[in-house]
Amino acid sequence: MMTDRLLMSAAVGPAAAQLYQAEPRRALPGFGLSLGFTLSYLGLLVLLPLSTLFFKSAGLGLDAFWDVVTSPRVVASYRLSFGAALLAATVNLVFGLLVAWALVRYTFPGKKVVDALVDLPFALPTAVAGIALTALYANNGWIGRLFEPFGIKLAYTPAGVVIALIFIGLPFVVRTVQPVLEDLERELEEASASLGASRWQTFRLVIFPSVLPALLTGYALAFARAVGEYGSVVFIAGNMPMVSEITPLLIISRLEQYDYAGAAAIAVVMLLASLLMLLVINGLQFWQANRFRSEQ
Amino acid sequence: MTPGHLTEPLGVRAAIIGVALAFLAIFLVLPLVVVFYEGLKKGWDLYLAALRDPDAWSAIRLTLLMAAVAIPVNVIFGIAAAWAITKFEFRGKQLLISLIDLPFSVSPVVAGLVFVLLFGAQGWFHPVLDALGIKIVYAVPGLILATLFVTFPFVARELIPLMAAQGNEEELAAVTLGANGWHLFWRVTLPNIRWGLFYGVILCSARAMGEFGAVSVVSGHIRGETNTVPLQVEILYNEYAYQAAFALASVLAIVALISLVLKALVESMSQRSQGAPEEIGPLIDESSYRGVASG
Numbered sequence: 001m002m003t004d005r006l007l008m009s010a011a012v013g014p015a016a017a018q019l020y021q022a023e024p025r026r027a028l029p030g031f032g033l034s035l036g037f038t039l040s041y042l043g044l045l046v047l048l049p050l051s052t053l054f055f056k057s058a059g060l061g062l063d064a065f066w067d068v069v070t071s072p073r074v075v076a077s078y079r080l081s082f083g084a085a086l087l088a089a090t091v092n093l094v095f096g097l098l099v100a101w102a103l104v105r106y107t108f109p110g111k112k113v114v115d116a117l118v119d120l121p122f123a124l125p126t127a128v129a130g131i132a133l134t135a136l137y138a139n140n141g142w143i144g145r146l147f148e149p150f151g152i153k154l155a156y157t158p159a160g161v162v163i164a165l166i167f168i169g170l171p172f173v174v175r176t177v178q179p180v181l182e183d184l185e186r187e188l189e190e191a192s193a194s195l196g197a198s199r200w201q202t203f204r205l206v207i208f209p210s211v212l213p214a215l216l217t218g219y220a221l222a223f224a225r226a227v228g229e230y231g232s233v234v235f236i237a238g239n240m241p242m243v244s245e246i247t248p249l250l251i252i253s254r255l256e257q258y259d260y261a262g263a264a265a266i267a268v269v270m271l272l273a274s275l276l277m278l279l280v281i282n283g284l285q286f287w288q289a290n291r292f293r294s295e296q
Numbered sequence: 297m298t299p300g301h302l303t304e305p306l307g308v309r310a311a312i313i314g315v316a317l318a319f320l321a322i323f324l325v326l327p328l329v330v331v332f333y334e335g336l337k338k339g340w341d342l343y344l345a346a347l348r349d350p351d352a353w354s355a356i357r358l359t360l361l362m363a364a365v366a367i368p369v370n371v372i373f374g375i376a377a378a379w380a381i382t383k384f385e386f387r388g389k390q391l392l393i394s395l396i397d398l399p400f401s402v403s404p405v406v407a408g409l410v411f412v413l414l415f416g417a418q419g420w421f422h423p424v425l426d427a428l429g430i431k432i433v434y435a436v437p438g439l440i441l442a443t444l445f446v447t448f449p450f451v452a453r454e455l456i457p458l459m460a461a462q463g464n465e466e467e468l469a470a471v472t473l474g475a476n477g478w479h480l481f482w483r484v485t486l487p488n489i490r491w492g493l494f495y496g497v498i499l500c501s502a503r504a505m506g507e508f509g510a511v512s513v514v515s516g517h518i519r520g521e522t523n524t525v526p527l528q529v530e531i532l533y534n535e536y537a538y539q540a541a542f543a544l545a546s547v548l549a550i551v552a553l554i555s556l557v558l559k560a561l562v563e564s565m566s567q568r569s570q571g572a573p574e575e576i577g578p579l580i581d582e583s584s585y586r587g588v589a590s591g
Contacts, residue, residue: 028383028467029477035380038392041373045444046399049410052420056413095319102316105298106309114317116560120324122499123552123559125506127526128545131533132327135334135542142326167323186302193301228403231508231526235533248405252513255409260418267406274401281401282394 053271056264068265077247078269080158084246085226088165093219096173097211103174104181118174121167126231133164134236156238161246164232169222176218180211180288213288220284224277228270331549334542346543354520355528356547358436359505362524365440366447366504367497374451374496379485382459383467393456399448407445408513411438434516439524442510447500454496455489462488491566498562502555506548 057065068074102108103115121129137144137154144154154160184207192202230248237244247270254263303309336343346352377396381389399407415421415432425432432438470484486493508526515522517531525548532541 027471028464029471029480030379031384034376035384035386038373038377038380041376042392042395045441046395046448049414049445050398050402052410052413053406095316098312099316099320102313105303106313108313108317112560114320116556117320117324119556119559120328120552123502123506123555124328125508125526125545125548125552127508127529128331128506128548128552129327131529131541131545132331132334135330135538136326142330143322167327170323189302199301199304224401228401228406230403230405230512248403248509251405251409255412255513258417260413260416263409264413267403267409270403270406274403278394278397278401 050271053264053267056261057268060261060265065265068262069269073241073245074247074250074266076242077245077250080161080244081227081247082273084158084161084165085169085223085229087162088169088226089219089223091162091166092169092173092222093215096170096218096222097177097215100174100177100181104178118171121170126168126229127235129167130164130232130235133167133232134160137163137236155236156240156244158237158244160236160238161233161244164236165226165229168229168232169226172222172225173215173218176214176221177211180214184210210291213284213291217281217284217288220277220281224274224281227273227277328549331542331546334538335546336543338539342539343543343546346540347547349540351520351523352525352528352540352544355523355525355544358439358523359525361436362439362443362507362511363501363504366443367501369444370447370451370500371493371497373448374455374493375489377452378455378459378489381456383464396449396452396456399445404446404507404509405513408442408510411441411445411514433514434518435522438514439511439522442514443504443507446507446510447503450500450503451493451496454492454499458489458492459485491562491569495559495562495566498555498558502552505551 060068099118103111103118134155135141137160139145139148139153139155141155147154154163188206188210189202192206193199197205228248230246233246234249237246237249239245239249247266251263251266251270254260254266304312335346377392380386381393412433413419415425415438417433419433421432430437432441466484466488467480470480475483505524506526507524508530511524512527512530515524515527517523517527519531523531525544529541529545529548532538532544
């Protein structure tokens with residue numbers, strides 16, 4: 001096939017040769033097959049199913065749609081889902097940076113095991129995490145027992161939701177910051193120290209700005225994941241209407257009442273929120289990539 | 297050893313390590329320990345009895361089926377997507393990459409809901425399926441579709457950065473020497489991507505076996521028929537059969553620990569086989585971590 005093309009370009013002249021030059025990568029086989037398969041599979045499994053959300057909720061009409069997605073119980077669930085996700089991501093921002101720092105900069109016994117264990121929330125099924133956290137934080141659990149004498153309830157309250165979301169989001173900040181810390185040039189710190197900066201000044205003015213984009217990317221990823229989380233939360237939340245009911249749970253309860261359009265309407269709001277987060281995360285990653293480019 | 301002016305005072309170092317380890321102990325180790333503790337609290341006999349229950353067995357078989365379907369489908373899709381994206385130039389490539397990531401950011405409950413809307417009692421395809429006597433929602437095909445949706449990006453997301461970093465030179469050389477597409481793939485591309493592929497398969501199977509939210513929506517919770525292990529755990533837990541729930545959950549926890557060990561092994565193997573991994577960038581792109589065990 002390639003020789004055909006070369007013969008053709010020789011026969012037709014420089015214009016055709018130039019055309020061929022413009023697409024040198026097509027020299028490899030399988031473009032049509034691989035792209036065709038990718039697009040059809042993506043379309044049939046992901047895009048077509050997701051589009052049903054819009055069609056189904058459009059059947060409600062604009063007013064009814066608005067009524068569903070702004071009803072008090074649904075709004076209370078947004079407040080919990082987004083608020084708890086924000087709080088949990090913030091906790092992970094602080095402790096994730098500490099953990100990444102300890103793993104990259106220091107040596108201590110069992111470091112390899114600790115490093116591997118950080119991924120546990122990705123590997124452990126969320127339902128297992130959910131019942132384990134509930135057992136720990138219930139009034140008679142190992143941790144809940146310590147708080148019970150003070151009248152503090154953790155499981156079956158919004159605090160329980162935050163705890164589950166901290167667990168789920170834990171690896172994101174660690175795993176986005178870790179490679180950036182590893183790649184950081186020690187010469188910069190050397191220069192900073194030789195110019196008389198204290199260790200804290202070096203951290204604040206040299207190291208922190210370099211890891212900031214990665215830190216924010218991890219924060220956004222942890223937040224995005226936490227907003228839609230279901231399995232680990234439903235067990236520990238208690239699921240009291242207006243108090244500890246997350247948005248995904250409301251979708252399920254609509255579905256159980258055969259209110260398909262109502263479920264789709266709430267799902268549209270969640271889908272739009274996740275698209276927005278995807279946009280923010282892509283923006284942050286673009287910033288991070290460009291920052292590295294300008295440094296090199 | 298790091299020189300003194302490039303590290304923190306001993307007290308600060310000890311405090312950071314101490315706080316980091318305490319945080320991980322409370323949030324990671326304790327939940328893991330409590331699963332085994334609660335499962336074994338009433339002795340081995342009851343633990344084993346919970347695993348021998350016929351409903352537990354059928355749940356384990358169904359969960360293995362999820363992985364058995366999700367792995368080959370995602371391997372084929374992942375290789376096709378990565379081949380198209382990294383070996384050729386075309387318009388809209390960036391959009392395609394973002395769309396492949398999309399299932400990561402969709403709530404698992406929404407992922408399940410869309411298949412109920414398509415194939416459920418009020419769904420678009422329901423009349424046709426009903427006439428043919430095919431059941432998708434509240435049956436195994438629905439579970440498979442929901443699992444394929446949530447595991448969609450894993451293999452592709454591993455292979456795209458890896459194949460992009462490796463470039464086309466080896467494949468172009470093979471084509472020049474007369475290799476056909478089949479030889480090209482098996483002899484040149486596959487050996488280069490095998491560790492990344494294996495890594496994607498680990499992530500994909502962990503998620504396929506552990507998924508909860510999406511399969512919960514399409515399952516219908518029919519005992520012995522449409523309950524995967526995570527769903528069976530939920531049912532036992534809600535019936536206050538705590539010991540049995542945790543016993544079954546401990547099986548999933550063991551699978552999770554095995555996948556962590558495999559993952560660590562693959563990382564060290566791939567670094568060894570590539571010599572200088574930093575030159576081609578990290579094999580494990582951070583985006584691959586998005587929502588591995590969601591649900």
